[in-house]
Amino acid sequence: MxxxxxxxxxxxxxxxxxxxxxxxxxxxxxxxxxxxxxxxxxxxxxxxxxxxxxxLDGYRTRLTGLTEQEAESLFLAGMPGPAADLGLGDAVSAAQLKLMAALPSPMRDRASRMATRFHLDAPAWYYDPERSPFLELVADAVWRERLLEVSYRRWRSPEEVTRVLRPLGLVLKAGRWYLVALGSSRISTYRVSQMQAVTVLDESFTRPAGFDLAAHWAASLEEFQARQYTGVAVIRLSARGWEMFSNHVLPVVARAAEQSVVEEDGFFVVTIPIESLGHAAGMLLRLGGEVEVLEPAELREQVTAAVRRLASIYLG
Structure with a gap:
C-alpha cells in the first residue's frame, strides 16, 4: 500500500x-x-x-483508512520535531503520505511546495530543546484521561514534591513542554523536563466541563506577567539605546516602552514595568552607557553601585 x-x-x-x-x-x-x-x-x-x-494515467486509489494514531497526529503535521518528541513521528509521515495521495494533482503540487518553503523551529535562539524523558508517558495520560503520579522538582522549598495530577493538556512554548493539570484544588502548569519520575495510574478522571486549553494558557500568561511585574521605572535612552532596547528586553517591556515614549532633545524617556530592582538593574546594565535610570531612586542606586564595582575591577 x-x-x-x-x-x-x-x-x-x-x-x-x-x-x-x-x-x-x-x-x-x-x-x-x-x-x-x-x-x-x-x-x-x-x-x-x-x-x-x-x-496508468487517471488511476487513483481512494484514501485508505488512517490508523487511529495517524489521525491523532494530523494536527502535528507541520511540526515534525514536536511530533517526534511525542512518539508520533512515523505516524505523521504515514498520514501525510496518505493525505498527499488523496489530493488532486494541482493541490498536491501546492502542498509539496508548502512543505519545502516553510519550516517551524520551536526553540528560541541560543537555546537547545529540553530533554523530557517522560513526555510520551505524560502525553499518553493526557490523551487517555488517566491520573498521573508525578515527582516534580520546583524552584522553591520543598524542592521535590510528589503530586497526583489530572492531566488536561500539553503546551509547547519556545522549545519547552509544559503540562497543564488539575491538582487537588486548582489548575497549575508543570514543566515536563522538571519531572523526576512519572507513573500513569489505572484510574481515569473526568475533564472539567468547558475547559479550553488555549484560552486557559493565554489567561495564565497574562496572570503570570501581572504577578511578575510589580513596579515601574522611568529611564532615558540615547538614540542608539532606543534602537537596541527591544532586543535586550522581553516583549511586554518593549511594548510598554513604545506606548509611553516621549522624545526630549534627542533622547527617549520611557516608563517600563519591572519585576524587581535586581532584575531591572541587570536588564538595564546590558545597554551600558546608552541608558540612564531616572526613577525610582533605589534602582538608580543599584545601577550606580554596579557601575562603581565594575570601575574598581577594570580601572583599579
Missing amino acids: SLLLLLQTKGRMTAQALADELEVSVRTIYRDVDSLHAAGVPLYGDAGPSGGYQL
Missing part, C-alpha cells in the same frame, strides 16, 4: 528509488509490484535510464 501511495503521489519512480524510500530491498519492490498486478492495479514499468514504475 505504501508503494502504491508513493507512485500516486510522486509519479514515475525507479525500483531503486522505491526501495530507498521504503527502506526495503529492490527484490521486495519487484515482489510487491507483482502483488499489485495480481490485485488488478494498473501499474506498468518502463526499462532504460529514464524508466521506472508508473500508474
Whole structure:
C-alpha cells in the first residue's frame, strides 16, 4: 500500500528509488509490484535510464483508512520535531503520505511546495530543546484521561514534591513542554523536563466541563506577567539605546516602552514595568552607557553601585 501511495503521489519512480524510500530491498519492490498486478492495479514499468514504475494515467486509489494514531497526529503535521518528541513521528509521515495521495494533482503540487518553503523551529535562539524523558508517558495520560503520579522538582522549598495530577493538556512554548493539570484544588502548569519520575495510574478522571486549553494558557500568561511585574521605572535612552532596547528586553517591556515614549532633545524617556530592582538593574546594565535610570531612586542606586564595582575591577 505504501508503494502504491508513493507512485500516486510522486509519479514515475525507479525500483531503486522505491526501495530507498521504503527502506526495503529492490527484490521486495519487484515482489510487491507483482502483488499489485495480481490485485488488478494498473501499474506498468518502463526499462532504460529514464524508466521506472508508473500508474496508468487517471488511476487513483481512494484514501485508505488512517490508523487511529495517524489521525491523532494530523494536527502535528507541520511540526515534525514536536511530533517526534511525542512518539508520533512515523505516524505523521504515514498520514501525510496518505493525505498527499488523496489530493488532486494541482493541490498536491501546492502542498509539496508548502512543505519545502516553510519550516517551524520551536526553540528560541541560543537555546537547545529540553530533554523530557517522560513526555510520551505524560502525553499518553493526557490523551487517555488517566491520573498521573508525578515527582516534580520546583524552584522553591520543598524542592521535590510528589503530586497526583489530572492531566488536561500539553503546551509547547519556545522549545519547552509544559503540562497543564488539575491538582487537588486548582489548575497549575508543570514543566515536563522538571519531572523526576512519572507513573500513569489505572484510574481515569473526568475533564472539567468547558475547559479550553488555549484560552486557559493565554489567561495564565497574562496572570503570570501581572504577578511578575510589580513596579515601574522611568529611564532615558540615547538614540542608539532606543534602537537596541527591544532586543535586550522581553516583549511586554518593549511594548510598554513604545506606548509611553516621549522624545526630549534627542533622547527617549520611557516608563517600563519591572519585576524587581535586581532584575531591572541587570536588564538595564546590558545597554551600558546608552541608558540612564531616572526613577525610582533605589534602582538608580543599584545601577550606580554596579557601575562603581565594575570601575574598581577594570580601572583599579
